[in-house]
Structures are given as structure tokens and as C-alpha cells.
Amino acid sequence: MRIKEKVIIRRSPNYHPEEIEQIIRERLSQFELNSKAQGRITIKPNVVVAHAKIAPSAFTGPEFLDGLISALRNEKKSAAKIVVAEKCGAGIPTSRMFRRAGYYKLKKKHKIKLLPIEEARKKTLSLHKGKIHKHITTAKEIVDNDFLLYAPKLKSNILTHGLTGAIKLNIGLLLDRERIWNHNMHLDEKIVDLLEVGFPDFIATDAIEISMGGNQFTQLGRHLGIILMARNPVAHDAVCAHILHLDPQNINHLRLAHERGYGPIHLDDIEIEGDVSLEEIQQKTKTWDTGFVKINEVDCNMNIEVGEPYCTGGCHGVFLDWLYMIKDRKQELWENLPPWTVVIGNYKGDVSTDRLMLIGSCSEVKGKIEARKRRSIKGCPPRHKDLILWLFIKARLFNPLLRFDLIMDSYFFLFLTWFKRFIKGRI
Ligand code: SF4
Numbered sequence: 242m243r244i245k246e247k248v249i250i251r252r253s254p255n256y257h258p259e260e261i262e263q264i265i266r267e268r269l270s271q272f273e274l275n276s277k278a279q280g281r282i283t284i285k286p287n288v289v290v291a292h293a294k295i296a297p298s299a300f301t302g303p304e305f306l307d308g309l310i311s312a313l314r315n316e317k318k319s320a321a322k323i324v325v326a327e328k329c330g331a332g333i334p335t336s337r338m339f340r341r342a343g344y345y346k347l348k349k350k351h352k353i354k355l356l357p358i359e360e361a362r363k364k365t366l367s368l369h370k371g372k373i374h375k376h377i378t379t380a381k382e383i384v385d386n387d388f389l390l391y392a393p394k395l396k397s398n399i400l401t402h403g404l405t406g407a408i409k410l411n412i413g414l415l416l417d418r419e420r421i422w423n424h425n426m427h428l429d430e431k432i433v434d435l436l437e438v439g440f441p442d443f444i445a446t447d448a449i450e451i452s453m454g455g456n457q458f459t460q461l462g463r464h465l466g467i468i469l470m471a472r473n474p475v476a477h478d479a480v481c482a483h484i485l486h487l488d489p490q491n492i493n494h495l496r497l498a499h500e501r502g503y504g505p506i507h508l509d510d511i512e513i514e515g516d517v518s519l520e521e522i523q524q525k526t527k528t529w530d531t532g533f534v535k536i537n538e539v540d541c542n543m544n545i546e547v548g549e550p551y552c553t554g555g556c557h558g559v560f561l562d563w564l565y566m567i568k569d570r571k572q573e574l575w576e577n578l579p580p581w582t583v584v585i586g587n588y589k590g591d592v593s594t595d596r597l598m599l600i601g602s603c604s605e606v607k608g609k610i611e612a613r614k615r616r617s618i619k620g621c622p623p624r625h626k627d628l629i630l631w632l633f634i635k636a637r638l639f640n641p642l643l644r645f646d647l648i649m650d651s652y653f654f655l656f657l658t659w660f661k662r663f664i665k666g667r668i
Pocket of ligand 1: 255424426549550551552554555556557585586600601602603604621622630
């Protein structure tokens, strides 16, 4: 008889660490992982960005992590050495995001180590199955451990065809330069390459409050009240896709992971257990929109012309992410965006406009241009941080993430982190 991959869905209406602990502890036993989950344990959460005001739902909740760590620290495993490792969004120091996510109080309470991957001792590994990455560099603790546990936050993400689950978490294994390299039409293959290194022993997903509908950092939280647990990240993400009414076949990194033999995506090949059915959850999420559309289909004041190639994970997606930041957090500005014409990619046609903006290193107009103002922003793709800054400097387009505290994080504290790494020889 064929053994199916199991995904467990448990009700957990609140962020109560004791209840979360109980649920995860029971399931670790059910997966017969109690004896394996000890020694050197590395937990990889999702802390891409954390900010109480403008990104309160973008990261794995500290209460969730609290319950999860308590479940690992039962009597038998009290000596386990637990490390929480992460690299947050490009160009921001992870230590600042750990602080903003409220993880430092967990460090004290559970005597764990918080490890910003960029500050860690590194290991470079060859990827034998890699299509984009032939080797990667990441923290030693991601590779050398007895138990690798992923703790994603369930979110929609327009850069990855609508979903961020367990597999997408792997992009946070990389340092900035490797992370942004081929973050374009190759993003899906890139993410799947990383499964060779980042294949967790267990996944416990914070879906108590999920975030969806806009930009992966700033979008609003919605109460779902569940925890998902699994051993296979592909089966896990396939169930997450169905929760958001997405077809796993249309989520490229998920389909590619399946085709490369990492796990099943068809519900017939997955056993779903727990105290709440997939159908009941889907009933709740049936009107929830992921916001995943083509950039030129967005209904806003800007005129967006799409050229080739179309990079969902690159310039087209990153600019859509930029627009959604405003839609999520600055409604008034969203309704009154200045009417720029934005060209992304190689556009065949004439452009006649007052103000023209070209986004991306390959972007150009293969036709006649009539424009009073003409600006461009380079990058393949430009990082979110750079796009926010350059659109402000070159076009006076204000973004809600342009805040004094985040500017300090992104430049002053980033410099301090670099300096610390330089002193320790961990550049
Ligand atoms: S520069 Fe061109 S190839 Fe690179 S991400 Fe942008 S649109 Fe894609």
C-alpha cells in the first residue's frame, strides 16, 4: 500500500503559548519525532520584516514560537540546544527584525540563541541538483544540526504566484547578494534548488492569524485560527494552497518541487488529519483575495506598460509589491497616485506621456518616446528597499515604509552589523 504524506490541521483560535505547546507536543509524538527532536535543534521562522505599525502580520508570532519551543523543551529534552536562525528581507539587519518581532524575550525565557544568518559562521555547499544555484552559502547551524524545524507564517505572496508557506521560507537561508541574484523569472527554480539544503524534519505553521491580499510585508492579518503540521514541505504547501483557493499546479515553485521528486501536490496523495476539515477552512477563506494579478491589471492611476520578459519574482512583482504597500497602508495616497507611465521589461510600442519611469536594468521602449520627464531605476530586480528610496528621490513617490525608524534599521544599524561582521571575520 502506498504511504501518503500526512498534513495535520488543528484548531488553535488564540495565540496562547500553552495551547500551542500542547498541540505541537502531541503531534511531534504522532509523527514519532520525540526521540529525534533533541540535541542541536535549528528553528527557521519567517521574519522577513517585522514592525508593530506597518508590518504587524508579516512574521511568525512570538507567542507561536514560545509555544513551539516549550513543546521541544519537555523534561527529556531540556538540554536541547535551540537556535532560531533567519535572514530577513534584503538590505535589513535581521537582529533589528528579531527585536521588532518580540523574539528577544524568548531568548531570555527559553535560553535559546537568536542567530541572524548574516552574522553566523558560514558553510558553502555544492548543490548537485541545483538548476540555478550550483552552490550556496548559509549559516552552519542550518546544515549541522540534529533536527531542522520550519515555523512559517501562512501568507499570500504575489512574487511567488500567491503563496508563502514552508518551501518559500528557504529564500531566507541566503545572504543578500545570493538572495537577489536571479530573483527574476528564475525565482521558482531558485527556491526549489534550496530544498537540497533546506528540507525540514518537521514543519509547524502559524496560521492562527494569516496575512494576505497585498504586499507580503504590509498586508493585513486575518484570523484563521489553525496550526498546520507536516514532515513534507511540498505536501504541506499544497494543502496551504488549497486553503487559499489556489491550485498547487499554478504555483510554479510548488509544481517544480513536485516534478523534482520532493513531494506530492495532489490531494489524493496526501492524508489530511486533525480536528478541522479542509472544506470548513475553505468555507472561511472563500472570499479572501490573495491579490495575485498581473501588474498591468491593477486598477490604479498609473499606466503600467508590460514588456518582456514578464518577471513575477522580479521587477513586475517587486513593483506590484511596491504599489500594494501603498494600498495596504496609505489609502488616501492609493486613491490619488500621480499618473506616471511605468514601463517594465522590453516594451515594443510608442509611449506618449507626461512622466515616464522605467523599472529594471533590462527595461526599454522599442518605439518612439514623448515624455516631459523621464526617469529610470536599475536592478535585476531592484531590491524593495532601493525601489522605495529611488521612487521617492526620483519621482517624489512616498511609500509607507519610508519611516525614520526603518531608515535607521536599513542604513545605520546595517552599517553597525557589517562592522561587527567585519571584526568577527564573518563577511
Ligand atoms: S531587469 Fe528585466 S530580467 Fe531582470 S527582473 Fe527586471 S524585468 Fe526581469
